[in-house]
Amino acid sequence: MGREEDDKAERETDCVVPWMRTPVDVSNVENWALETLPCLNPKLKKALEKMGISSLFPVQVAVWHETIGPGGFERDLCVNSPTGSGKTLSYALPIVQSLASRAVRCLRALVVLPTRDLALQVKEVFDAIAPAVGLTVGSAVGQSSIAGEISQLIKTPKLDAGICYDPEDISQNLESAVDILVATPGRLMDHINNTKGFTLEHLRYLVVDETDRLLREAYQSWLPTVLKLTQTSDNGLFPSSSPFVPSTFGSLQTVRRQSVERGFKGKPYPRLAKMVLSATLTKDPSKLIQLDLHHPLFMTTGESRYRLPEKLECLRLICETELKPVYLVALLKSWEGEKSIIFTSSVESTRRLCKLLNFFGDSKIRAKEYSGGLNQSVRSKELKAFRKGDIQVLVASDALTRGMDVKGVTNVINYDMPPFAKTFIHRAGRTARAGQAGKCYTILSDHEVRRFSKLLKKVGSGSCPIYSIPPATFDAVRATYEPALEKLQESVESEAPRKRRQALKHNPRTGNYKTKRSKTTSEQA
Template sequence: MRYDPHRSPRVASHRRGSTLTTTFRELGILPETAEALEAVGIMSAFPIQEMTLPVALSGKDVIGQAKTGTGKTLGFGIPLLECVTVPADVEAGRAVPEKLTNAPQALVVVPTRELCQQVTNDLLTAGKVRNVRVLAIYGGRAYEPQVEALKKGVDVIVGTPGRLLDLAGQRKLDLSHVRSLVLDEADEMLDLGFLPDVERIIQLLPAKRQTMLFSATMPGAVIGLARRYMSQPTHISATSPDDAGATVANTTQRVYRAHSMDKPEMVARILQAEGRGLAMIFCRTKRTAADIADQLAQRGFASGAVHGDLGQGAREQALRAFRNGKVDVLVCTDVAARGIDVEGVTHVINYQSPEEEKTYLHRIGRTGRAGASGIAVTLVDWDDIPRWQLINKALDLGFPDPPETYSTSAHLFEELNIPAGTRGILPRTDRTRAGLSAEQVEDLGETGGRGRKSAATATPVREERPARTRTPRQRRRTRGGAA
C-alpha cells in the first residue's frame, strides 16, 4: 500500500510554504501529547506527519520517506510515545497497572550522537505532560550514568548501534519488552556500515512489535532490510507537486568557483550578509574545520567547531552554545550534517565540495527547515569541479559550470545581499555574542584510549605510567671477554 500525495487535494493544500490547517488534535493523538506540543508552539502537522500518524497510531508498520527538514521526527515520535504505558495512562483509565514496567518499551536506533541528542530532546518535549522517561544512549560518555538510569527505569531508548549492543551484551539493557522499533536515517546507517549491528539489535527484540523505518533516501540495502524485518509496511512518501526536486524549494542555492586562498575572506564577508541569522559551515576534513573555526574567531566572529578530533564534551559544548545563541557560526564536518535541527539557521556554507549528492542534500538541509527559507552557498575549488559536476548532474541543480568568484566580485555582494564595502573582519560594534567560552564544558566521564582529546582543553590526555618497582639492571662494558 502506498500513499500518493499528488492524488490527495487535502495533502496538496498543506504543501510546504502554505498555511497548515490540520492540527495534531484533529489527527487523534492523546490530549496530553497535544498539550505538550502546544506548550512549545507546535499546533499543526506537516505533510509527512499528517500522512504518517493515522497509520502509525493504528500499530501498522511504516516506511516513511521525506526530504530532510520536513518533520520526520514527530512523524514517528508521537506514535512511539503513545505505544508505551506510563502511570499517567493508568490514572486516566486507558491502561491497567499490570502493563507498567521499568524496562524499555520503545527503541529508536540512530546513526550519530548528534542525531541521538536531537531525537531525545524532541521526544522529551512531546512526552513531557505524560512524564515519559526517555534516555539517550551513545558512545563518548561514561557507562555508569547510563546503567544507573536503566536500573531506575526507562520507557523509551534512543541510541546508536555500538553502545546499544555493548549494554545489551553486558545484560545491562533489557530489550525483551520493546513494542515499537524505529530506524531513523536508515540510509546513513548503511553508509556508516551499521546495518549488520542494526540486524543484531533487531534479533534481540520480540518478534511481535511495530517497526517504523524513516529515511530521506531508500537504497537497495535499506529496502532489503525492510523486507526482512517488517510486516506488510505502508510506504508513505511525502512530496509536493511544486517541490518535486531533490532539494526543498524554499532553500536558495548559490554555487561559486573559488580559490582556496581566498575562501576565508569570502566566508567572512558572506557571514555579514543582511538578514543573516545562525550559520553552519561544512568542511570535508577535521583539520580544515578546526582551522576555519580558529580563523573566524580571530576575525571577530563567535564561532565553534564540531568534528571527530574533539571530545564528546567539547562537541556538546559547541552545540549548546549554538542553540543558545552564544555562538552564531558553527563549523562542522559531515558528522553533524544529520541531527542538528536548530531554529534560525539562515545560511549554510559548503566550504569544501561534498563527496557525493546525498552529503550535499543533508548539509543544505540544515536550513530551510519546517517551512522556513534559507540560503545555501557552495564554494568549489578548481580541483573539485569534476566532483561537483557529478553532484550537479545527479540532483539536476542547474549549476554545471559555477562562475569564477572572488571575495571582491560584484555578483557575490549582489546575490547574497552583502553590504557594499564589507571587509573580512567583523566590526567591533557587531561583536555582541558571548562566544564559545561562555558555555561550560560538561564532564561526561568520556571513554576512549591513549591520545583521546579531553573535553575542556581539546589536548591529548596522556596516560600516567606506573612507578618503577625494581632497580634497573646494571651493564658493565667488557673487551675481549674480560671485565
C-alpha cells in the same frame, strides 16, 4: 565504506524492491491543525501546544494516519522525506500515544540513531511529550559512564535492611525504569551484552533513524542482535497472499489488510512494529532486507530519492582556489551576524579554517569548531552556544550534517564541495527547516564547476545561480587576508612539535611517524 563503494551505491538505483514502486506520496497531504487530528490524546495536545506546535506537517499527518489512524501499525513504515520536514515528531507522537494506555513499565520502544548529538536531540522531543502521559524516556549514548546509564535505565527492587538476599534473586527481579529508549548502536550493544536486567523481550516499536547510515556501517552487528532478541516463533501468521484493500482517510489514501490479527498467536505481545526514516533512504535491496520488514509501506515526497527543502535557495560562488577564504569572509561580513554553518571536507580542515576566520579579527564573525575531532562535552558546549546565539558561525565537518536541528540557521556554506549528492542534501538541510526560508552557498574552484552541475541534477535542483561579491567588500577583506594567514601559519608551526610527540607516543613499536607532503596553508584552509 570507502568513497568508491559509496558512489557506486548511489548509482545503483535500477534494482528496486517491489513495494518501493508504489509509494504513498506525502506531498499530496496538507498540514492538519491539532484540533482536527483524529484520536489525539488531550494531554499530548497540551504538550504539543507548549512546544509552540499548533498543526502537524504533511509527513507527520501521513505517519499518524498509518499508525494511530486506519493504518493501525499493521505495516512497517519506510519514510523518505526532506531534512527539516518533521520526521522526528512523526514517529515520536504515535509511539507515545500508543504506549500511553499501558500501565506496566517496561522497555517497549527503542529508537536507534548513528550519533550521540542526534540521539540527544531526539530524546529532547520525546522528553517534551512523553511525561504528559506518564511515560519515562531514557538514553544510552555514552555521554556519561555506563554505570550512570544503568542507574537510570534499570530499577533495583527495594530491599529490607538486615535481610541477606541471594544476588541471583536480586538480578531476576530487576526491572526497566524507562518505557522508551533512545540509543546509539555501540552503547546499546554494551547494555545488551553486559547490563543485568536490560531486556528487549517486551519491545513493541523499533525506529531506525538515519537508516542509510546505520545500514552502511555494522556497529557491532546491532541490528541482527536486536531482531534476534525480539523474534517470535510464529513467522507464518501473515501469509503473503493476504488481501489488501485501499481506504481513504482525509486526503491520504492508506492501504489496509482485511481481518488482520494484531498479536501473535499464543504470545502476550503484538509483533515488533518498525519505522525506518531518512532524507536519503537507500533503495538497495541487499541493505533493506536486513531490516526484516513486515509488509512495508513506502512513504516519500515525490518520485526522486533526493529532495531539497521547499524554501531553500541554492547559490554558487566561483573563485580561485587560493582566495576561497577571502570569498568566505566577504560572505560572512555581509550577513551582519546571521547564524551560519560552514561545511568542510575533514576534521583538520575544520580546525584550520575556524582558526583562520578568528584571526581575521572581525568582531562580527565569532567562529567555533564542530567536528569529530572534539570530545562530546566540547561539541555539546559549542552547539549549545550556537543555538543560544552566543556564536554566529559554526565551522563543521560532516559530523553535523545528519538530522541536527538548530533554529534560526539562515545560511549554509559548502566551503568544500560535497563529494556526493546525499552529502549535499544533508548539509543543505541544516537551513530552510520546518517551512522556513534559507540559503545554501557552495564555493567552487573552476575545475569543480562541471562536477557540481552533475551533482545538482542528482538532487533535482533546477536553479543554482552564480552569486557575486561586491568588489568593495572583497577588496577590504583581501587587505586583511595576509596578516590572518601569517598568524595561522605561526599557529600551525607551534602545534607541530606537540603533534610530533603525540605521533611518537602512539607508535611505540617503530619510534617514528609518517608524513605526507603538506599542502600550503591556504589550500589547507
